[in-house]
Amino acid sequence: MSHQAENRQKFLDYNAARNVSERRYDGFRNELKYVSRVKALSANFKLLDIGCGPGLFTEFCMENGLEGAGIDFDGRLIKNAKERLEKRGMRALFSVGRAEELPYKEGVFDVCVANSLLEHVQDWQKTLREATRVLKAGGVLVFWTTNRLHPFQHEINHFPFYPWIPGTMKKRILKKITESHPSMVNYTEHPAIHWFTYEQLKAFLNGLGYKIYTRLDLIERSDLKGWKAAIKTGLFWVQNIHIFRYLYYFYSSDVSVYAMKLGRPS
Numbered sequence: 363m364s365h366q367a368e369n370r371q372k373f374l375d376y377n378a379a380r381n382v383s384e385r386r387y388d389g390f391r392n393e394l395k396y397v398s399r400v401k402a403l404s405a406n407f408k409l410l411d412i413g414c415g416p417g418l419f420t421e422f423c424m425e426n427g428l429e430g431a432g433i434d435f436d437g438r439l440i441k442n443a444k445e446r447l448e449k450r451g452m453r454a455l456f457s458v459g460r461a462e463e464l465p466y467k468e469g470v471f472d473v474c475v476a477n478s479l480l481e482h483v484q485d486w487q488k489t490l491r492e493a494t495r496v497l498k499a500g501g502v503l504v505f506w507t508t509n510r511l512h513p514f515q516h517e518i519n520h521f522p523f524y525p526w527i528p529g530t531m532k533k534r535i536l537k538k539i540t541e542s543h544p545s546m547v548n549y550t551e552h553p554a555i556h557w558f559t560y561e562q563l564k565a566f567l568n569g570l571g572y573k574i575y576t577r578l579d580l581i582e583r584s585d586l587k588g589w590k591a592a593i594k595t596g597l598f599w600v601q602n603i604h605i606f607r608y609l610y611y612f613y614s615s616d617v618s619v620y621a622m623k624l625g626r627p628s
Contacts, residue, residue: 390422393504397473399580400620401502403428407472412461412493413479417443420454428473431455433464462488466496473497476505481517481554487566494570499625503572506616510557515615517554519546525557532557560617572621578610580620 397403405427411420414432416439424430424447434440437458444456459465461476462485474493480486493503508515513523518539527535536553539546547553564574578601583594593600600606611617 387422390419393419393475394423394426396577396580396620397502397504400575400622401472401500403473408470409473409475410464410466410471410493410496412464412474412476412489413482414443414456415439417447417454417456419475419477420456421447421452424452424454431457431471433457433459433461435460462492464492464496468495469498470496471498472501474501474503476503478506480505480507480558481556482550482552483556486556490566490570494572494623497623499623501623503567503621503623504619506618507563508554508557509611509614509617510559511612512615515554517547519548521546558617560611560619563617563619567619567621571624573624574619574621577618577620578607578614 394403406429408429408431409420409423411417411423411430411432414420414434415436417430417432420430420432420443431454432440432443433456435458440456440458443454447454447456457465461479461483474497476489476493480489483489490503497503508517508525510525513526515525518524518536521539524532524535533555536547536555540551540553560576567574581597581601583597586594586597596606600610
């Protein structure tokens with residue numbers, strides 16, 4: 363087996379183990395809960411999972427009454443998704459394709475999800491434009507991606523403060539890691555190459571005609587459990603005072619976006 367083929371198999375094995383151990387329905391339920399705070403969900407809504415991988419979130423949404431579709435550039439992962447759902451007597455429209463060139467008509471979907479995707483694609487602006495194109499007016503775009511402000515991350519293992527390194531230096535370091543230490547990027551051939559701030563993405567999405575929220579805007583006091591319950595009394599200040607919001611952006615390991623496409627629904 364060639365070195366490239368060996369890394370490819372390790373990548374598939376890693377994702378198989380990860381998708382079993384991380385199939386956390388509480389996390390999926392939370393995701394739909396926050397989406398529903400932007401737009402009430404209906405059983406006939408069509409959801410597109412862009413960069414769906416093995417389609418676990420697509421499957422969960424179908425279990426909760428939504429019509430699911432998923433797309434990913436990795437044909438092996440799409441094959442696994444189709445086979446798993448067929449065994450359950452479920453059928454979703456899974457396709458192999460690129461996020462920058464979605465094979466759908468305009469205004470087809472009520473919800474587009476693109477979690478942990480933007481950091482990996484070559485053209486993140488085109489990816490967001492394509493998601494906007496296939497989303498209905500009044501529909502919701504949801505994604506999580508890398509946070510340039512947070513010093514720790516899960517994209518380059520064992521490398522704290524990587525997001526703070528200048529871009530040109532990042533490229534050289536990432537090339538060396540990918541070639542010599544593939545386990546640090548979980549054996550993927552497409553490691554994270556983009557790092558974002560919420561304000562950067564908000565400005566871009568404003569230009570595409572969205573009303574934009576981050577998860578901070580959608581949190582309610584009743585959501586705060588365990589040690590987070592201690593900040594219930596200060597939630598209003600964190601949500602509404604600029605300096606506290608900025609500190610939250612440093613604290614959060616990801617940039618989360620929930621955006622409603624403005625315009626008159628068809």
